[in-house]
Amino acid sequence: MSNKHALNSGLAGAAAAGLVVGLLAAAPAHADEPAKGPSAASVAASDKGGAGQGASVAPNRLSVAATAITRSEVIKRASSWVGLGLQYSWDNTYQGYRTDCSGFASMAWKLATPGLDTTSFVPSGVASWIGKGELKPGDALLNDAAGARGHIVIFGGWTDSSQTSYKGYEFTASGVHHRTIPYPYYSGYGTYRPVRNNSIVDDGASAGGDVPVAGNWDGGKAGNVGIWRDGMFHLRNDDGSTTYVDWGGGSDVPVSANWDGAGPDNVGIFRPSTGQFHLRMDDGSLVLLDWGGGSDIPVAGNWDGGAAGNVGIWRNGTFHLRNDDGSPTYVEWGQAGDRPVSGNWDGAGPDNVGVFRPSTGQFHLRMDDGSLVVLDWGGGNDIPVSGNWDGGNDNPAANIGIWRPSQARFHLRNDDGTPTYIDWGQPR
Missing domain, CATH: 2.120.10.70 (Fucose-specific lectin)
Structure with a gap:
C-alpha cells in the first residue's frame, strides 16, 4: 500500500434488494445473423461498436429472469471483466455468459445465462427506453440492431456537468473497455438510445x-x-x-x-x-x-x-x-x-x-x-x-x-x- 500524488483528479455502498421479477417473452430472431464468429483480422481492426452476437434466446431455452440489482452492483460486475484479457466470441462463454457485447451487459445486469442479445432487451420486458436526462450509472446506451450492427454499453456516469461524454463499460472486438465515450456513442456506429433495466434499484x-x-x-x-x-x-x-x-x-x-x-x-x-x-x-x-x-x-x-x-x-x-x-x-x-x-x-x-x-x-x-x-x-x-x-x-x-x-x-x-x-x- 502506498501514497502517491498526481496532477489530474479522479473521476459512489448499498444493499441489493432481494426481489426476483420473473419475465418471459419470445425474443425476436436475427434476420441477418452471421453464420460464424469474426475473423482475426476483423477483431484486430475494430475496438468500437458491435462485432456480432450469439443467437437470440428462445423462450423454450431460457426463462428471462431479471433479479433486482443496485446500480453500484451493476458497475462492480461490469468492472470485474475489465483487464482479464477476455477474447470476443459469440460462441464462447465466461462465468456462463457469452463473451460478446450483449452477453457482457447481461452479466452486468445479473440476467440469466448465457444472456440476451441487443434485439431482445426491450421486447423481452427486461429493459425500457428512457431519456438522456434520466440516465444513471448502471443504465445503458443501446443500439438494438441485430448481429454485428447492434451494440450495448453500460453507462458509468457523466464525465462532467456538460453531459457530452460519459464513462462506459463495453465489450468490443478488442476486449472489455472502461473508457470515456462521446454521448451517445462514437460517430458512424449506428443509433444509440438510453435504456434501463426494469429491475435496477437506486443505491442509498x-x-x-x-x-x-x-x-x-x-x-x-x-x-x-x-x-x-x-x-x-x-x-x-x-x-x-x-x-x-x-x-x-x-x-x-x-x-x-x-x-x-x-x-x-x-x-x-x-x-x-x-x-x-x-x-x-x-x-x-x-x-x-x-x-x-x-x-x-x-x-x-x-x-x-x-x-x-x-x-x-x-x-x-x-x-x-x-x-x-x-x-x-x-x-x-x-x-x-x-x-x-x-x-x-x-x-x-x-x-x-x-x-x-x-x-x-x-x-x-x-x-x-x-x-x-x-x-x-x-x-x-x-x-x-x-x-x-x-x-x-x-x-x-x-x-x-x-x-x-x-x-x-x-x-x-x-x-x-x-x-x-x-x-x-x-x-x-
Missing part, C-alpha cells in the same frame, strides 16, 4: 431506507450520529434532540464534514450521475465541486490540515482525495468488497483513511506514517461510521463504529474498546 435511501451519517452537529466535544432519509438529514445532538436539514434526494449519497472551517460540521451529498458534491455551508448556501462519478464511493475529511474539510472518493482500492487547492492526493488502501471510512485515527496531523471489511468484520485503519491498525467491530451488512464519540475525555482521536440496518442501531466503539449503543433511524 431509495435502495433500502435510511443511510447513516456522523459529525459534530452541535459544536460540543463529542461526535454525533444521524441518518439521511428521502433527502432529509435527521441529525442527533448531544442532548438527544433532532436537527432536520433538507438536502439532496433520489440516488444521492450523504456526506458530512466542516466544509467552511468554522462552527459545527456541515452536511452534503454526492451525486453519482453528475460526479458532483453538493455541500451545504453554515449559512445554508451551496458549494458545488466536481469530483468522481459513476460507482465511486464518497468520503470526507481534512486531508491537508487546513481549517476546512475536504471531499474525496474511493475507487477500486484507491482513495482520490481533494485538497484545499484542488489538487489530488492518491492513497492505495483496501480491496474489492471493502467500504471506505475516514477519521483522525491517531489524533495528530490531518485526517486518515481506512476501510471496513464486512467479510471479516474488521476495520483496516491507515495511520499518518502509513502503518496499519486492525480493529474487530461489526460485520455482514453493517455500514461503517466514524467520529470522536467520547470527546468528553479530551482525546482528539477519532473512533470507529457501525450502523446495523436490521436494528437501526449505532454500535460505537470508545477509546477503551467499550461500546455505546444509540437507536436512530428506521430498521431496513
Whole structure:
C-alpha cells in the first residue's frame, strides 16, 4: 500500500434488494445473423461498436429472469471483466455468459445465462427506453440492431456537468473497455438510445431506507450520529434532540464534514450521475465541486490540515482525495468488497483513511506514517461510521463504529474498546 500524488483528479455502498421479477417473452430472431464468429483480422481492426452476437434466446431455452440489482452492483460486475484479457466470441462463454457485447451487459445486469442479445432487451420486458436526462450509472446506451450492427454499453456516469461524454463499460472486438465515450456513442456506429433495466434499484435511501451519517452537529466535544432519509438529514445532538436539514434526494449519497472551517460540521451529498458534491455551508448556501462519478464511493475529511474539510472518493482500492487547492492526493488502501471510512485515527496531523471489511468484520485503519491498525467491530451488512464519540475525555482521536440496518442501531466503539449503543433511524 502506498501514497502517491498526481496532477489530474479522479473521476459512489448499498444493499441489493432481494426481489426476483420473473419475465418471459419470445425474443425476436436475427434476420441477418452471421453464420460464424469474426475473423482475426476483423477483431484486430475494430475496438468500437458491435462485432456480432450469439443467437437470440428462445423462450423454450431460457426463462428471462431479471433479479433486482443496485446500480453500484451493476458497475462492480461490469468492472470485474475489465483487464482479464477476455477474447470476443459469440460462441464462447465466461462465468456462463457469452463473451460478446450483449452477453457482457447481461452479466452486468445479473440476467440469466448465457444472456440476451441487443434485439431482445426491450421486447423481452427486461429493459425500457428512457431519456438522456434520466440516465444513471448502471443504465445503458443501446443500439438494438441485430448481429454485428447492434451494440450495448453500460453507462458509468457523466464525465462532467456538460453531459457530452460519459464513462462506459463495453465489450468490443478488442476486449472489455472502461473508457470515456462521446454521448451517445462514437460517430458512424449506428443509433444509440438510453435504456434501463426494469429491475435496477437506486443505491442509498431509495435502495433500502435510511443511510447513516456522523459529525459534530452541535459544536460540543463529542461526535454525533444521524441518518439521511428521502433527502432529509435527521441529525442527533448531544442532548438527544433532532436537527432536520433538507438536502439532496433520489440516488444521492450523504456526506458530512466542516466544509467552511468554522462552527459545527456541515452536511452534503454526492451525486453519482453528475460526479458532483453538493455541500451545504453554515449559512445554508451551496458549494458545488466536481469530483468522481459513476460507482465511486464518497468520503470526507481534512486531508491537508487546513481549517476546512475536504471531499474525496474511493475507487477500486484507491482513495482520490481533494485538497484545499484542488489538487489530488492518491492513497492505495483496501480491496474489492471493502467500504471506505475516514477519521483522525491517531489524533495528530490531518485526517486518515481506512476501510471496513464486512467479510471479516474488521476495520483496516491507515495511520499518518502509513502503518496499519486492525480493529474487530461489526460485520455482514453493517455500514461503517466514524467520529470522536467520547470527546468528553479530551482525546482528539477519532473512533470507529457501525450502523446495523436490521436494528437501526449505532454500535460505537470508545477509546477503551467499550461500546455505546444509540437507536436512530428506521430498521431496513
